[in-house]
Amino acid sequence: MNDAALVSVLQHPAVWRGDGRMGAAPATVPSAFRALDAQLPGGGWAVGSVTELLLGNGTGSGELPLLWPALGQIARAREVVLIAPPQVPYAPAWQQAGIDPGRMLWLQPASVTESLWAMEQALREPACGAVLGWIQGFIDDRACRRLQLAAKSGQSYGFLLRPGRGHPVPSPLPLRLSVATTDEGWQVHILKRRGLPLTAPVCLTRQEARYALAGLAPAVVAAGSLSATASRLTH
Amino acid sequence: MLADTLAAGLGIKPGMKLSAAFALANELDIFVRKPDAEAQRLGVLAAWALQFTPTVVIDAAHTLLLEIGGCIKYFGGLARLRELISTGLKQFGLTVTSGIAPTPLAAAWRAACNRPKAVMADKDIAWALAELPLAVLPVPDTTLDGLAQLGMHTLQEVMALPRAGLKRRFGTDLPLLLDQALGLAADPRDPFTPPDRFEYAVDLDYPVETLDGFGMVGQWLFEALETFLSGRGLGVQEVLLRLKHEDLPPSELTVRFGVPGRRASEFTSILQERLERYELAAPAFTVTLIAAHLHQLDGMPLGLFGHEAGNANFQLLLARLSARLGEGAVRAVATVSDHRPELAWRMAQPGEQSTPLPVGERPGWLLAQPERLSLRNERPWYGETLTMEGWPERIESGWWDDSPIARDYYTARGPSGRRYWIWYDHSQHDWWLHGIF
Numbered sequence A: 001m002n003d004a005a006l007v008s009v010l011q012h013p014a015v016w017r018g019d020g021r022m023g024a025a026p027a028t029v030p031s032a033f034r035a036l037d038a039q040l041p042g043g044g045w046a047v048g049s050v051t052e053l054l055l056g057n058g059t060g061s062g063e064l065p066l067l068w069p070a071l072g073q074i075a076r077a078r079e080v081v082l083i084a085p086p087q088v089p090y091a092p093a094w095q096q097a098g099i100d101p102g103r104m105l106w107l108q109p110a111s112v113t114e115s116l117w118a119m120e121q122a123l124r125e126p127a128c129g130a131v132l133g134w135i136q137g138f139i140d141d142r143a144c145r146r147l148q149l150a151a152k153s154g155q156s157y158g159f160l161l162r163p164g165r166g167h168p169v170p171s172p173l174p175l176r177l178s179v180a181t182t183d184e185g186w187q188v189h190i191l192k193r194r195g196l197p198l199t200a201p202v203c204l205t206r207q208e209a210r211y212a213l214a215g216l217a218p219a220v221v222a223a224g225s226l227s228a229t230a231s232r233l234t235h
Numbered sequence B: 001m002l003a004d005t006l007a008a009g010l011g012i013k014p015g016m017k018l019s020a021a022f023a024l025a026n027e028l029d030i031f032v033r034k035p036d037a038e039a040q041r042l043g044v045l046a047a048w049a050l051q052f053t054p055t056v057v058i059d060a061a062h063t064l065l066l067e068i069g070g071c072i073k074y075f076g077g078l079a080r081l082r083e084l085i086s087t088g089l090k091q092f093g094l095t096v097t098s099g100i101a102p103t104p105l106a107a108a109w110r111a112a113c114n115r116p117k118a119v120m121a122d123k124d125i126a127w128a129l130a131e132l133p134l135a136v137l138p139v140p141d142t143t144l145d146g147l148a149q150l151g152m153h154t155l156q157e158v159m160a161l162p163r164a165g166l167k168r169r170f171g172t173d174l175p176l177l178l179d180q181a182l183g184l185a186a187d188p189r190d191p192f193t194p195p196d197r198f199e200y201a202v203d204l205d206y207p208v209e210t211l212d213g214f215g216m217v218g219q220w221l222f223e224a225l226e227t228f229l230s231g232r233g234l235g236v237q238e239v240l241l242r243l244k245h246e247d248l249p250p251s252e253l254t255v256r257f258g259v260p261g262r263r264a265s266e267f268t269s270i271l272q273e274r275l276e277r278y279e280l281a282a283p284a285f286t287v288t289l290i291a292a293h294l295h296q297l298d299g300m301p302l303g304l305f306g307h308e309a310g311n312a313n314f315q316l317l318l319a320r321l322s323a324r325l326g327e328g329a330v331r332a333v334a335t336v337s338d339h340r341p342e343l344a345w346r347m348a349q350p351g352e353q354s355t356p357l358p359v360g361e362r363p364g365w366l367l368a369q370p371e372r373l374s375l376r377n378e379r380p381w382y383g384e385t386l387t388m389e390g391w392p393e394r395i396e397s398g399w400w401d402d403s404p405i406a407r408d409y410y411t412a413r414g415p416s417g418r419r420y421w422i423w424y425d426h427s428q429h430d431w432w433l434h435g436i437f
Helices: A003-010 A063-074 A091-096 A112-124 A141-154 A206-214 A224-234 B005-009 B018-024 B035-049 B078-091 B104-112 B122-130 B141-149 B155-160 B163-170 B173-182 B211-230 B264-275 B311-325
Strands: A049-055 A079-083 A104-107 A128-134 A157-163 A175-181 A185-192 A202-205 B056-059 B063-066 B198-208 B234-245 B251-261 B284-291 B294-296 B330-335 B345-348 B365-376 B379-381 B387-397 B405-413 B419-425 B430-436
Touching: A049 A063, A049 A141, A063 A128, A063 A157, A063 A185, A063 A206, A079 A112, A091 B330, A091 B345, A104 A112, A104 B311, A112 A128, A112 A141, A112 B311, A141 A157, A185 A206, A202 A206, B035 B056, B035 B063, B035 B078, B035 B198, B035 B211, B056 B104, B063 B104, B104 B122, B104 B173, B122 B155, B122 B173, B141 B163, B155 B173, B163 B173, B198 B211, B211 B234, B211 B264, B211 B284, B251 B264, B251 B311, B264 B311, B311 B330, B387 B419
Parallel strands: A049 A157, A049 A175, A079 A104, A079 A128, A128 A157
Antiparallel strands: A104 B330, A175 A185, A185 A202, B056 B063, B198 B284, B234 B251, B234 B284, B234 B294, B330 B345, B365 B379, B365 B430, B387 B405, B405 B419, B419 B430
């Protein structure tokens, strides 16, 4: 059977594909990293859902370069809420990244319970586009489900940022990633996603991050290995 | 003493002694009249009634006089205006009788006798008052007794008497009253001027001991506040709840709202969040709501179906968040045009605009307190050896004020790949960590 015939067979609605990612694609905002978008269900961060991001090196593991392009998109129309960030979000840098500080809200609750409450409230509010929560300690399934439901009702993008690498602890959140720094940039492991699991890490370079922020998508960025060479050449 | 229908059925009559009434039915609920609370409520209703007419008079004997002659057309006819007023009052759970007449006294008397038919022309007043009983006259009991002895039962009979004789027999008050009611003599009144602050106290028969109970009292007070504000197109942004305890000094609770508003339901939801962090010092006997500053709320249409979407909801979220997390926990950042990195940002109110700064690459995270770095093998160390990348950015500024700096900023990288923003201080000759990329 040739390829064209195979494609026409696969397009038949009765054919179910094992990787599951081709099904009803959720509405997403692209992460602006080609290599990552290719692996995320729906091609980006899903709306109305909470994504868990594990920071392999703690603060500065690459969470900001990873999220900034998407946050810039979201902040054009809606608010970005930061809950208990580990350090001061430096306004000039966020502005450079295309996120208007006037669209940012910084909450510093006194405890984990209050943080979870604030995150749920913000997620539930349609005016808040993205809600980023730096939540320490253990979060039980019930709290995760509450956040997920709140994100769904507010149609917002939730990000739960926690220290650690691949957690053995299961979580009901549909998308879990871990990010860590490498020499060239960052390495993203997709720990859990809807559909086929992905074992190989996605490598992102600083070059790609610059392009992503600028909204450019040069051909060289398309393939991870190629862009890695490119950035080595420019540095 | 007054009795409702059920009590009257058991033989209890107005004017009976309490002990005699209990002898007839020992399960009586006795409600003591609170004149202060009544006056307070009437003041709120007068403020509410200002939405219909600018001239509202608080008359004695629980009567509000509204001068509606000038505004009937605006509200689309008398029937419609009456309906607006009576449905509004019904929502407050009040039983109201009304009367309409060209003079205040005639209107008040007809209302007191529950004659709702409107009297519109001056010539009809005499006819409209004719069959009212003498008891409506605000005169001393001796005068009423005197009239009764003369065989008078209705106003018509009194009005028919010559005024000179009445004056000789009962003093000047009675004939003047009659003339005022008929529109023959002037009857000037002081219109109600609403206070520029709102204060409302509830004395509780049973002290509130729980936060739930307190929340209920708060809701009730907010409803009174909404009534007061809605008449005048006003809103409040901050209210104070003062609780009086038996043997402790009064405690106070300030509740702030994001934007001026007047919806009792929104206030109540914010109060509920605020109460999460509040503890009653002791059972409270009196709860007072004080709104010291009233804001104009004109030009801000309130949603037809409750909440309107968009910004108003976000402001409400901000108010809820700061009520529960505390004022300082809800903040935003803004840029400041200054070369010194630690002064290039500031805390701001949510929504404040920032101007982009023409600066080089800056880290997303800034340490609130720069951290001094130790040296290992002559290289700065922060959990790992830091290697400088590229050329430094020299920032030398602030010589004109108290915090001059002379620094070389580097982007540094550790073996883990993490990138830091560090500076070499030219005056102290040491390394500092200022930010994390």
